[in-house]
Amino acid sequence: MNMMSNDQKPLILIVDDNSQNLSVLGNMLNSNGYRLAAAQNGVQALEFAQKKLPDLILLDIMMPGIDGIEVCLQLKKPEITKHIPIIFITALSETNEKLKAFRAGGVDYVTKPFVPEEVLARINVHIELKKALRRLEEMSVTDEMTGTFNRRFAYEILAKQIQMAKEASSSFVVCYVDIDNLKDINDTFGHADGDILINTVVNSLKRVIRTSDYLFRMGGDEFLLIFPQAKLKDSDNLIERLRKQLNHQQVHGLPIDFSFGFSEFHAEDNFSPDELIKMADSNMYEAKMKKK
Numbered sequence: 001m002n003m004m005s006n007d008q009k010p011l012i013l014i015v016d017d018n019s020q021n022l023s024v025l026g027n028m029l030n031s032n033g034y035r036l037a038a039a040q041n042g043v044q045a046l047e048f049a050q051k052k053l054p055d056l057i058l059l060d061i062m063m064p065g066i067d068g069i070e071v072c073l074q075l076k077k078p079e080i081t082k083h084i085p086i087i088f089i090t091a092l093s094e095t096n097e098k099l100k101a102f103r104a105g106g107v108d109y110v111t112k113p114f115v116p117e118e119v120l121a122r123i124n125v126h127i128e129l130k131k132a133l134r135r136l137e138e139m140s141v142t143d144e145m146t147g148t149f150n151r152r153f154a155y156e157i158l159a160k161q162i163q164m165a166k167e168a169s170s171s172f173v174v175c176y177v178d179i180d181n182l183k184d185i186n187d188t189f190g191h192a193d194g195d196i197l198i199n200t201v202v203n204s205l206k207r208v209i210r211t212s213d214y215l216f217r218m219g220g221d222e223f224l225l226i227f228p229q230a231k232l233k234d235s236d237n238l239i240e241r242l243r244k245q246l247n248h249q250q251v252h253g254l255p256i257d258f259s260f261g262f263s264e265f266h267a268e269d270n271f272s273p274d275e276l277i278k279m280a281d282s283n284m285y286e287a288k289m290k291k292k
Contacts, residue, residue: 042066158273176280
């Protein structure tokens with residue numbers, strides 16, 4: 001049986017100035033596998049949401065001070081909180097307030113007095129929807145087989161790195177990597193073993209690069225690495241560490257080796273993401289030809 005740890009349970013923030021409402025909703029959600037947090041006014045709600053990023057917020061419309069509509073509007077401004085689904089808590093008679101709630105960015109509402117089945121159903125729908133959207137987002141930027149970032153995302157990150165380097169008068173390094181013996185593995189042992197080789201390389205690369213570095217699968221046996229705040233003259237040490245990490249491993253007795261090429265971006269350069277990739281790819285191809 002797959003038991004979900006407490007940290008994995010969705011965190012729901014309940015915002016209501018009525019302590020009885022907090023208690024009723026809290027007991028209902030706690031007994032159905034959710035983690036809970038409570039706030040009794042808008043200021044507390046905003047502070048908690050920005051620090052803890054709950055998975056969903058149950059937000060009372062009518063509160064003294066900052067009301068629920070204003071809290072929602074403020075949460076929808078920052079990138080960090082704008083995607084948190086907000087379900088409003090309303091009275092049956094507050095039709096105009098419900099319309100304001102949707103215009104402010106609310107995704108749904110529950111009415112007082114609470115019907116447990118309805119409250120849970122609405123919460124479950126939006127929790128699952130958020131999970132599905134997150135999976136779609138991850139799929140759009142990651143390579144399905146290796147879990148690394150994909151080619152499309154490489155261009156997006158390179159554009160951001162160029163902008164950051166210009167603003168900070170810094171530099172960064174791009175490295176294009178090609179696995180030398182993938183074709184031999186595929187032809188001799190089959191593509192399943194070729195996939196093992198690719199994932200072995202990915203895991204090795206992840207062990208060597210910094211947490212601030214980026215790894216992309218550009219297709220087949222080709223990868224792109226981006227090293228922010230780095231200079232080309234420091235690359236020899238990095239590649240030596242990569243080679244040591246890879247070369248002590250084998251697939252069907254064949255040592256893993258790769259070819260690589262670099263390009264470097266300085267603040268004063270005007271290279272596009274595509275030009276940086278092509279320069280590194282060209283240097284990689286030259287290195288590969290020298291081995292033959």
